[in-house]
Amino acid sequence: MAYPDDLLGEDEFVVVHKHPHWKMLLVPVLILFVVVGGGSYAAALLAPFSWHLPAWIALAVVGAILVIWFTLAPLVRWRTTHFVVTTHRLMVREGVFTRSGIDIPMSRINSVRFRHGLIDRMLGCGTLIVESASDEPLEFDDIPQVEKVHTLLYREVNDDPRDDRGYRGPVGR
Structure with missing residues (x-):
């Protein structure tokens, strides 16, 4: 699914568009199964009583x-x-009724790191850490294919638009 084009500049193109990893939905799905199973069991227990409806x-x-x-x-x-x-x-956008977001220009990103433990590596996700001109690094959890996103983001940060041979200039331009 492409990100809305009306939010992009004239010469701006989407390189990566991701939703958080599906692992964040494991607990909600487990709760769904417990509620449906528990409710069904309770309904069966209440069936013999006259006030069951x-x-x-x-x-x-x-x-x-x-x-x-x-x-x-x-x-x-x-x-x-x-x-x-x-x-x-x-860009990071989140929320349903109250939307919040953050935009970090590529020229302001100083470094990009990622972190993922054993479970995250098995599931193919991790945390992306972006250091910019702000005081503290920003951490984005549950990014699918975090190593690939890290590499693509690093390339975008270090891409030198003056060089059409594909040379990647120094960090921070």
Whole structure:
């Protein structure tokens, strides 16, 4: 899915567009299974009683609230979180009702690092650490294919537009 073109400059192109890694959806899916399984079990236990219909309605309402709060909301949050590297900047956008974002021009990025432990390496994700002119480095967690994104971002930061032979100039231009 391409990032909205109306947010890009005339000579700006998307290099990488990612959502957070799917591992952040494991707990919400597990909660979905527990709520549906637990609700079904409770509904079966309440079936012999004469007041089972109001109890089932209460179970359905509580189950729906839990699924919306703990499964649907994280899914929408995941879907509306964008990590975008363009030819001119690094952009991160997140949020549903209240959107927040950060843009870092390529010329302001000093260094790019990544970190991923054993589980992250097995799942193919990690944390991207971007040091810019700001005081503290920014960490972006759960970036899919973090090594590839790191390499692409490093190339974009060190790309010298004056050199059309593909030479990568010094860090920081």
